[in-house]
Amino acid sequence: MNRYVFYVLWCDGITISGLLLYNLLLDERFSGSIMAIVISALSGMIFLVTITKSLGHFPKQGLPEILRMFLPAGARVSLLIFFSIMTITKGCIMIGYASSFFNLYLIDVKTITIIAFMFITVSWGATRSSKTILSTLELVLFICIPIMYYILTKAVFSQGIEWNSIKAMADYAFTWPKWETIAAANSVFSGFVGLIIFNRVVPSKIKWKFIPLLLIVNLHILVTGLLISIGIHGTYGVGNYIAPTYSALDSIGIMSGLFSRTIMPYFLIILFLLLIYAAVTIHVGLELLKGCFSMKFQTNPRKEQLLSWIICGLFTVITMIYFNTFTLKQIKYHTVNWFELRFYTEFLMVALIALFAVMKWKRRV
Amino acid sequence: MKTIYLLVLCFTMAIQSGCAFKDIDKRIFVIAIGVDKSDDINNPYRVTLKLALPTQKLDPSVNNTQIISENSKTITGAIGRITAKTSKDLNYGLLEACVLGESIVNENINEPLNWLSRRFDIPMEGMVALGKPNAETVLKMKPRSENYSGNALFLSLSESGSISSFTVPEHLYDFYRRTTEKGVDPYLPVIETENEVYKIDTAALLDKQKLKVILTPDETRVFKELLQSYPHFEITTKMVDQPFVLTIEQLKSRYTIYTHNKNKPIIHVTVQMRGIVEEFVNQLYEENWTKFEKHVEQEEKTKISSLLKKLQKNGIDPFGFGLLYRATRHEGDKEWEQWQSIYPEAIFDVNVKVSILGTGAIK
Numbered sequence A: 001m002n003r004y005v006f007y008v009l010w011c012d013g014i015t016i017s018g019l020l021l022y023n024l025l026l027d028e029r030f031s032g033s034i035m036a037i038v039i040s041a042l043s044g045m046i047f048l049v050t051i052t053k054s055l056g057h058f059p060k061q062g063l064p065e066i067l068r069m070f071l072p073a074g075a076r077v078s079l080l081i082f083f084s085i086m087t088i089t090k091g092c093i094m095i096g097y098a099s100s101f102f103n104l105y106l107i108d109v110k111t112i113t114i115i116a117f118m119f120i121t122v123s124w125g126a127t128r129s130s131k132t133i134l135s136t137l138e139l140v141l142f143i144c145i146p147i148m149y150y151i152l153t154k155a156v157f158s159q160g161i162e163w164n165s166i167k168a169m170a171d172y173a174f175t176w177p178k179w180e181t182i183a184a185a186n187s188v189f190s191g192f193v194g195l196i197i198f199n200r201v202v203p204s205k206i207k208w209k210f211i212p213l214l215l216i217v218n219l220h221i222l223v224t225g226l227l228i229s230i231g232i233h234g235t236y237g238v239g240n241y242i243a244p245t246y247s248a249l250d251s252i253g254i255m256s257g258l259f260s261r262t263i264m265p266y267f268l269i270i271l272f273l274l275l276i277y278a279a280v281t282i283h284v285g286l287e288l289l290k291g292c293f294s295m296k297f298q299t300n301p302r303k304e305q306l307l308s309w310i311i312c313g314l315f316t317v318i319t320m321i322y323f324n325t326f327t328l329k330q331i332k333y334h335t336v337n338w339f340e341l342r343f344y345t346e347f348l349m350v351a352l353i354a355l356f357a358v359m360k361w362k363r364r365v
Numbered sequence B: 001m002k003t004i005y006l007l008v009l010c011f012t013m014a015i016q017s018g019c020a021f022k023d024i025d026k027r028i029f030v031i032a033i034g035v036d037k038s039d040d041i042n043n044p045y046r047v048t049l050k051l052a053l054p055t056q057k058l059d060p061s062v063n064n065t066q067i068i069s070e071n072s073k074t075i076t077g078a079i080g081r082i083t084a085k086t087s088k089d090l091n092y093g094l095l096e097a098c099v100l101g102e103s104i105v106n107e108n109i110n111e112p113l114n115w116l117s118r119r120f121d122i123p124m125e126g127m128v129a130l131g132k133p134n135a136e137t138v139l140k141m142k143p144r145s146e147n148y149s150g151n152a153l154f155l156s157l158s159e160s161g162s163i164s165s166f167t168v169p170e171h172l173y174d175f176y177r178r179t180t181e182k183g184v185d186p187y188l189p190v191i192e193t194e195n196e197v198y199k200i201d202t203a204a205l206l207d208k209q210k211l212k213v214i215l216t217p218d219e220t221r222v223f224k225e226l227l228q229s230y231p232h233f234e235i236t237t238k239m240v241d242q243p244f245v246l247t248i249e250q251l252k253s254r255y256t257i258y259t260h261n262k263n264k265p266i267i268h269v270t271v272q273m274r275g276i277v278e279e280f281v282n283q284l285y286e287e288n289w290t291k292f293e294k295h296v297e298q299e300e301k302t303k304i305s306s307l308l309k310k311l312q313k314n315g316i317d318p319f320g321f322g323l324l325y326r327a328t329r330h331e332g333d334k335e336w337e338q339w340q341s342i343y344p345e346a347i348f349d350v351n352v353k354v355s356i357l358g359t360g361a362i363k
Helices: A003-027 A033-055 A063-070 A073-105 A111-126 A130-156 A163-172 A179-198 A210-233 A244-250 A263-290 A301-325 A328-364 B002-015 B075-085 B102-107 B110-118 B135-140 B151-158 B172-180 B217-227 B289-314 B321-328 B334-345
Strands: A253-256 A259-261 B027-037 B045-052 B065-072 B089-091 B097-101 B127-132 B187-194 B197-206 B211-214 B234-239 B242-258 B266-279 B347-358
Touching: A003 A033, A003 A073, A003 A130, A003 A179, A003 A210, A003 A244, A003 A263, A003 A328, A033 A179, A033 A210, A033 A328, A063 A073, A063 A263, A063 A328, A073 A111, A073 A263, A073 A301, A073 A328, A111 A130, A111 A263, A111 A301, A130 A179, A130 A210, A130 A244, A130 A263, A163 A210, A163 B321, A179 A210, A179 A263, A179 A328, A210 A244, A210 B172, A244 A263, A244 B172, A259 A263, A263 A301, B027 B102, B027 B135, B027 B151, B045 B075, B045 B135, B065 B075, B065 B135, B075 B089, B075 B110, B097 B102, B097 B110, B097 B135, B097 B151, B102 B127, B102 B211, B110 B172, B127 B135, B127 B151, B127 B172, B135 B187, B151 B187, B151 B197, B197 B217, B211 B289, B217 B242, B217 B266, B217 B289, B234 B266, B234 B289, B242 B289, B242 B321, B242 B347, B266 B289, B289 B347, B321 B334
Parallel strands: B027 B089, B027 B097, B097 B127, B127 B187, B266 B347
Antiparallel strands: A253 A259, B027 B045, B045 B065, B187 B197, B197 B211, B234 B242, B242 B266
């Protein structure tokens, strides 16, 4: 197993669950969010196995090259533009959400300023080469994961957790979830989107034994966060909070050196993870977009960089306007719908690559 | 080209307005807040803030806090008026104690509690307490032992300083959880002032909105023993006309609810304690300890039963038997309706098991 593949999938899972999913799933806690996690784990694993097996047939090729082999120019360009917009939007939504949440706690700074500064960093990261990004990803995960687990372990064993509240939630485990909830929970496993580009530099092969490991590390962070929130705020109280997990972590004293409020080191980690996550996602989106152009364009580094920066600048402005116009309540409503669209997009992506893999295999035979 | 990039970067720094962050010398930290009912009918809330003044050295004799109070229609309004009196920006990031006056707890706690939970900058980890006779008196008092401005209250309330068997600590998040969760009711430690010390030896029990009953210190000791699974208390009884005191070192309590017989639901309370003899004039090492254990068990059993019956009579459930019922049954929303008819009729079956571990340094 190539460890970089694992990092891409891991980083995606923990960042999305840390920032967004806790809120969405806790709102649906009585109407089937536990079942949604189980179903999404199944579908996520099916997607992952299919895409890694299929990409094995295209060594050192990304999605643009694969599409170039099988599709006419018109279909290829429109598909690539659609995929790249969906991927870049994912990064933008996460940056916007994180900025809004940071703004709730750090009242002095405006959301728009935080978004601008985050985009400067992220755009710089996203315009580097795939190899640079992957090695930075490894570094960031090495710094963040231990601290994250330290905080979560501290929280699970703290006096404040009411285990009876968590047990009471078991009654609602077998409620059939809404489709939106499944689509949202599924995003924990959507890290494989990165592999369609990183397949160029690292082979996306996964040994069978690493699939349960991936399932465990991604679900573990998700489920622990949900348990802590319900344990600290109670089954009904948790619904009263805007950001239940942040408030829950705020309730636990860690008394470690500089930090008296647990929320501050947690925000620091989330910030690190978010920056690298957004850089990875936007990098993938940019590479997909560059695939629309001719080979001659792609080999000209000057033009390539210029295009990347223009696209990043465009999305910065759109994100700033969007998060400045709408309230967090409206944005949350839009995000749920966006998650559904993302699910269909990823399904299409997996299906296409699997189809082309079968075609290539048949031709050779 | 690179020079142009650098110039552009420098320019972006210039257009960022530099006053977004206020420096620490322009801020003042609120360390405790008190909410009371005022005598003025038009401005019913009286809010008191305890502000920490920066000092150059630690000196317990220097008064390093400032108290400001204001009346208003709402809590936010009162805070706004207090802000008009201070020169520095109020910062709630280190707020450690929220004291609710007895008058407000007697009426309705929802508004002050809502205000405290709604603000993002107030740490949910802070302590809550009931101030008697009012919150302002409690905040105005400065204990002699206090080094850092205003931390004496936090040290006694949070158990990070002294650990007393009569002080029941209550955090803000836990208090809010208990007011929203079905099947468990809130409680508050009661703070009284007594020349230059805080006296926190009773607990106030609330339903979801207001004060129901204030326990006596002895009941509070039993209450704390059942509430928390870590022991810091002594049991005092009389053996052969001599006072006999046992310091408890280990404690395990378990609750089970039996509803097999629909007319007679039973709540089993099992408490296991192990302790060391701390005070007894006579020799006891050579004697059979079972006699002593049985005596303590009997005494403790009556105390626990009478406390549980008192709570049941008042219709409050701070130990969370209702939540335990919801956790152990699997019928969804119906459980809560069932429990409301079960609790008033339940019979308590209390089992206490005491073991004496040793007799201390002498026989």
